[in-house]
Amino acid sequence: MALSVSNLASSLSSLSFSSQVSQGPTTLSFPRANYVFSLPTKSARRASLSITATVAASAEVAAEDDTMELKKYVKSRLPGGFAAQKIIGTGRRKCAIARVVLQEGTGKVIINYRDAKEYLQGNPLWLQYVKVPLVTLGYENSYDVFVKAHGGGLSGQAQAITLGIARALLKVSADHRSPLKKEGLLTRDARVVERKKVGLKKARKAPQFSKR
Numbered sequence: 001m002a003l004s005v006s007n008l009a010s011s012l013s014s015l016s017f018s019s020q021v022s023q024g025p026t027t028l029s030f031p032r033a034n035y036v037f038s039l040p041t042k043s044a045r046r047a048s049l050s051i052t053a054t055v056a057a058s059a060e061v062a063a064e065d066d067t068m069e070l071k072k073y074v075k076s077r078l079p080g081g082f083a084a085q086k087i088i089g090t091g092r093r094k095c096a097i098a099r100v101v102l103q104e105g106t107g108k109v110i111i112n113y114r115d116a117k118e119y120l121q122g123n124p125l126w127l128q129y130v131k132v133p134l135v136t137l138g139y140e141n142s143y144d145v146f147v148k149a150h151g152g153g154l155s156g157q158a159q160a161i162t163l164g165i166a167r168a169l170l171k172v173s174a175d176h177r178s179p180l181k182k183e184g185l186l187t188r189d190a191r192v193v194e195r196k197k198v199g200l201k202k203a204r205k206a207p208q209f210s211k212r
Contacts, residue, residue, distance in 0.1 A: 015114030028103055070113045074146055077103060087171050091163030094192055096152030100164030102172070109135075111161070112149060119154075126158035133165040133185050137176055163188060 078085060078101060086149040088100040109116035109130055134140045145165060149157040164186040169176045180186050194203035201207060 004122040013090060017053055067113050070110060070115070074110060074113060077144070078146060082146070087168050089164040089167030089169075089171070089186075091160040091165070091167065092191055093159040093163065094152045094156040096149060096160040097158035098147055098149040098157055098160035098164045100168050101146040102143045102165070102168045103146070104142065108144040109147070110145070111147040111157075116145075116147075120158060121154065122155070123158075126154060129158040129162045130165070132162055132183070133180060136179055136183050136185065137169060140167070159189065 034184060079211075080099055082088065082099050082152060085101045085103075089100045089102075091098045091100065111119040116127065116130060116146070130145070134143060134145075145161075147161055147164070151157075152160070162185060166180050169180065170186075177186070196202055197204075
């Protein structure tokens, strides 16, 4: 034990510690990146806003021009208006009412002087509603469809157009009744929103009930 302590002391004495500490200040240098953030000026913002406004205005003008052209086209195809036509049918669904006129053509569908795809916002289900009666009889490319629709939403109007087209096809030929009726296209869907009741939040929804 004495030998190990002496060996440890001798080894510690052999170590030399330097007491010289550098007095100079230590400086750390980091690379500095030059980032320049520039905000758009008022004039640039005004210019971008004016460009956006002009683009929107030009789009509105183009849409109005297309509507005017379609109005002229419909008037040329339907002399005397909707009421003067022979192949006409009226369809209803919820609060929507659609008057439909069929004329021999290539399968165009115009709703309220607008293309059906544009008017129905490209919704494939609503577009399918409109085409079902014609597809059932194989007339999808044989008749042009002209529609005046109002009331309700786009879904209700699309289903009202379906019934209107089916009823108009009956005036083309009475033989169309059997296939149309088989597909349920001549049945007026009588479902509407149930009225709100007194004391309830909606038609049937009641406020929360608590005994205490």
